[in-house]
Amino acid sequence: DTGVSQDPRHKITKRGQNVTFRCDPISEHNRLYWYRQTLGQGPEFLTYFQNEAQLEKSRLLSDRFSAERPKGSFSTLEIQRTEQGDSAMYLCASSLALEKLFFGSGTQLSVL
Amino acid sequence: AQKVTQAQTEISVVEKEDVTLDCVYETRDTTYYLFWYKQPPSGELVFLIRRNSFDEQNEISGRYSWNFQKSTSSFNFTITASQVVDSAVYFCALSQSGNTGKLIFGQGTTLQVKP
Numbered sequence: 291d292t293g294v295s296q297d298p299r300h301k302i303t304k305r306g307q308n309v310t311f312r313c314d315p316i317s318e319h320n321r322l323y324w325y326r327q328t329l330g331q332g333p334e335f336l337t338y339f340q341n342e343a344q345l346e347k348s349r350l351l352s353d354r355f356s357a358e359r360p361k362g363s364f365s366t367l368e369i370q371r372t373e374q375g376d377s378a379m380y381l382c383a384s385s386l387a388l389e390k391l392f393f394g395s396g397t398q399l400s401v402l
Numbered sequence: 403a404q405k406v407t408q409a410q411t412e413i414s415v416v417e418k419e420d421v422t423l424d425c426v427y428e429t430r431d432t433t434y435y436l437f438w439y440k441q442p443p444s445g446e447l448v449f450l451i452r453r454n455s456f457d458e459q460n461e462i463s464g465r466y467s468w469n470f471q472k473s474t475s476s477f478n479f480t481i482t483a484s485q486v487v488d489s490a491v492y493f494c495a496l497s498q499s500g501n502t503g504k505l506i507f508g509q510g511t512t513l514q515v516k517p
Binding site: 323333396 | 449502
């Protein structure tokens with residue numbers, strides 16, 4: 291059990307560019323979640339997968355955001371045409387159904 | 403609407419003092435789960451406790467204890483004999499629609515324990 295890992299830890303990009311983040315969950319966990327956290331706030335739910343199926347998306351997830359979890363293993367979160375308001379920490383978490391979440395260390399995105 | 407309120411933005415104590423972090427929640431769900439997470443400066447959220455809505459027993463784990471009261475919709479967290487390593491941001495969270503991974507977090511309480 292190596293925990294949830296996220297890559298990269300930090301990403302700096304220019305407004306309008308596309309970015310992609312990767313999350314590797316704990317191997318036996320069937321559920322994977324993405325959250326966003328801005329400075330001084332608690333994390334906000336974005337979306338979650340059960341195995342490879344994306345079961346729910348928050349209204350916070352605009353059309354510029356897309357998430358995938360091919361084969362029910364790792365997941366990617368892509369943001370197209372980034373805006374300064376996208377600057378935040380993007381957190382990934384995994385769990386077994388109805389069990390507690392294990393969080394990764396997050397990807398800090400800065401949009402200049 | 404579902405909501406979690408942590409009214410204390412920042413708390414500063416001296417080592418060995420006891421400290422209580424408050425959490426008040428709102429939900430219309432009859433079955434729900436409450437959580438506390440710790441976020442140290444490294445950024446990774448660390449699970450501390452989970453409580454379901456049918457279990458109002460208080461819990462103690464070492465220096466940590468939790469008081470869950472449905473009558474006042476509160477789930478408070480007490481650290482006894484605080485230590486410098488307890489310095490972190492603490493989040494209270496509430497499950498949505500019975501999904502223990504889909505959480506609403508409070509704004510967090512920053513605890514600073516001074517030596």
